Amino acid sequence: MRFYLGLATTFHDPALALVGPDGTVLFAEAAERFLQVKRAPNCEPDNPARMAALLQAYVPPGSEIVVASSWGPQFTEFLRGQAGVGAFDLMALAAHPTALNRSFVPEQAERVFIADLHAAQARAGHGTLLALMQEGRATGAAPRATVAGQRRYPHHRCHAAYGLWGSPFDAATALVVDGMGETGAAALYRLDGGRITELRRHRGRGSLGFLYGLITDLAGFDQVKGEEWKIMGLAPYGHPDPDLAALLARLCTVEGGRLRFAEAATIQAVAAEIRARRPADAEETGWADLARCGQDLFCDLMDVLVAEAAALGPSDNLVITGGCGLNSSYNGRVLGRSGFTRLHVPSAPADDGNAVGAAWLAFAEDHPDWAGPPAAQRPLSPYLGSRVSTTAMERLAEQEPRARRVGHAEATRAAAKILAAGGLVGWVQGRAEFGPRALGNRSILADPRPEGAKDALNAKVKYREAFRPFAPAILAEAGPDWFEAYADSPYMERTLIWRAEVRARVPAVVHQDGTGRLQSVTAARNPAFAALIAAFADVTGVPILLNTSFNVMGKPILHSAEDAILMFYTTGLDALVVEDWLVVK
Numbered sequence: 041m042r043f044y045l046g047l048a049t050t051f052h053d054p055a056l057a058l059v060g061p062d063g064t065v066l067f068a069e070a071a072e073r074f075l076q077v078k079r080a081p082n083c084e085p086d087n088p089a090r091m092a093a094l095l096q097a098y099v100p101p102g103s104e105i106v107v108a109s110s111w112g113p114q115f116t117e118f119l120r121g122q123a124g125v126g127a128f129d130l131m132a133l134a135a136h137p138t139a140l141n142r143s144f145v146p147e148q149a150e151r152v153f154i155a156d157l158h159a160a161q162a163r164a165g166h167g168t169l170l171a172l173m174q175e176g177r178a179t180g181a182a183p184r185a186t187v188a189g190q191r192r193y194p195h196h197r198c199h200a201a202y203g204l205w206g207s208p209f210d211a212a213t214a215l216v217v218d219g220m221g222e223t224g225a226a227a228l229y230r231l232d233g234g235r236i237t238e239l240r241r242h243r244g245r246g247s248l249g250f251l252y253g254l255i256t257d258l259a260g261f262d263q264v265k266g267e268e269w270k271i272m273g274l275a276p277y278g279h280p281d282p283d284l285a286a287l288l289a290r291l292c293t294v295e296g297g298r299l300r301f302a303e304a305a306t307i308q309a310v311a312a313e314i315r316a317r318r319p320a321d322a323e324e325t326g327w328a329d330l331a332r333c334g335q336d337l338f339c340d341l342m343d344v345l346v347a348e349a350a351a352l353g354p355s356d357n358l359v360i361t362g363g364c365g366l367n368s369s370y371n372g373r374v375l376g377r378s379g380f381t382r383l384h385v386p387s388a389p390a391d392d393g394n395a396v397g398a399a400w401l402a403f404a405e406d407h408p409d410w411a412g413p414p415a416a417q418r419p420l421s422p423y424l425g426s427r428v429s430t431t432a433m434e435r436l437a438e439q440e441p442r443a444r445r446v447g448h449a450e451a452t453r454a455a456a457k458i459l460a461a462g463g464l465v466g467w468v469q470g471r472a473e474f475g476p477r478a479l480g481n482r483s484i485l486a487d488p489r490p491e492g493a494k495d496a497l498n499a500k501v502k503y504r505e506a507f508r509p510f511a512p513a514i515l516a517e518a519g520p521d522w523f524e525a526y527a528d529s530p531y532m533e534r535t536l537i538w539r540a541e542v543r544a545r546v547p548a549v550v551h552q553d554g555t556g557r558l559q560s561v562t563a564a565r566n567p568a569f570a571a572l573i574a575a576f577a578d579v580t581g582v583p584i585l586l587n588t589s590f591n592v593m594g595k596p597i598l599h600s601a602e603d604a605i606l607m608f609y610t611t612g613l614d615a616l617v618v619e620d621w622l623v624v625k
């Protein structure tokens with residue numbers, strides 16, 4: 041039997057995915073979860089300790105494993121082929137005058153970047169080999185599996201494969217937009233009859249992803265920490281400032297329907313001018329007007345790429361993937377601004393998702409007639425990660441009489457009641473979500489009705505900036521009653537506008553501009569979470585919960601029941617549900 045281990049091998053957000061002999065995704069998870077280090081920079085995706093357990097769980101003895109990684113070999117020629125330092129690097133460097141420029145001259149920074157990507161490619165699969173050898177040594181038996189080959193696939197093709205094959209569509213056009221692939225930062229692909237073909241690849245170092253990263257830094261945040269999404273949260277508080285907008289517009293112009301990114305000198309000059317205008321408190325509070333202008337520019341430039349997608353790959357169905365697919369604010373508007381009528385954005389559009397893409401591409405290479413994954417995985421569920429063991433809850437119960445195994449029905453009923461009374465509930469069920477969002481399996485939940493729920497949650501658990509909105513999880517059938525132009529949003533991938541008449545009922549999940557980044561919940565996708573929201577609706581009449589990720593600031597989403605118990609006792613959570621266990625304070 042042949043398995044396919046996909047590895048996302050960028051130096052940030054490494055992840056792995058295991059695809060079985062029939063093309064089914066058996067498992068997918070970012071390395072940060074196992075390691076409990078946010079974004080796991082420069083870590084291997086297939087940590088040997090992680091792999092040992094995975095191999096035992098999924099790969100029977102005598103199997104073969106094909107290792108597939110998410111960067112093709114061309115990327116080095118591309119980076120080396122440019123004389124001096126290009127716009128690609130300056131997007132990052134212009135933003136870090138104090139940190140990066142002091143430690144590295146740009147030429148060195150470029151080498152560091154190449155070295156990091158090189159190192160990540162070179163060690164792809166090593167963790168798996170080590171795990172196989174260690175197991176063999178421990179048991180004295182032959183290794184469980186042999187590595188039957190190591191392959192590399194182009195970065196944007198991996199994004200597209202995950203987005204298109206994981207979509208509900210038989211035919212669709214994918215727009216990939218990110219920081220950088222091997223030869224550029226955007227590409228178009230087409231799915232037809234199960235086959236994926238490239239329509240166009242953008243070339244050059246201009247990058248919408250890095251442009252957004254630069255705006256992130258200039259607004260007082262840190263793109264290296266992945267804080268781009270704070271721009272989205274802050275933008276509605278800002279005002280369109282014509283001078284700032286004009287400055288930003290110099291970074292990328294539109295000529296003949298194409299994006300034309302500025303040269304390095306212009307980027308540096310613009311960054312310097314913007315920095316000179318920056319309010320003194322931007323480092324602490326963020327710069328809302330710049331966020332607003334930056335988000336507006338991003339939307340306009342994305343429109344150009346989507347228009348190109350519509351022209352080169354006419355279709356009703358659009359897939360957006362690559363890191364820029366995390367811009368839920370744009371995703372929520374794109375259908376109204378384009379000829380496409382349906383949108384799919386996968387749960388992990390950034391580089392972690394490429395683990396699935398690479399594994400599927402390897403599978404497809406060995407099965408030329410394959411027309412995409414089995415129907416049960418169309419669209420692909422986000423619940424592909426680890427389960428938690430409840431052993432820690434059993435141990436807790438030996439010392440804490442309020443920790444009890446009450447069964448799923450009682451845990452759901454009790455949690456709904458606590459939530460309706462204004463309590464905060466940590467909620468851990470089933471398999472972890474693949475991608476950055478907690479979608480009801482590793483979530484902290486709260487009542488969205490009290491005006492002060494957001495501040496209370498920040499004060500007791502999350503400790504994050506007041507401007508950042510909390511997201512609503514809503515029963516899908518109720519969606520049209522609460523949102524204008526409602527569209528299914530299973531992965532919390534789009535931001536929609538609340539109906540004006542309902543906003544006062546759920547103020548904790550209504551953002552400054554009247555929007556919410558919703559998760560549409562159905563019993564088919566997540567029975568436990570749907571049952572909880574329904575139970576909450578029975579008590580309150582509101583089929584909506586405030587849903588935020590189960591972590592504390594600066595940490596990844598939790599990975600074990602121990603993590604959950606620790607957070608329960610060190611934060612202001614009122615109850616914790618782990619599977620069918622309940623503990624209350």
Ligand SMILES: [Fe+2]
Pocket residue numbers: 195199218219220362363390391
């Ligand atoms: Fe990417």
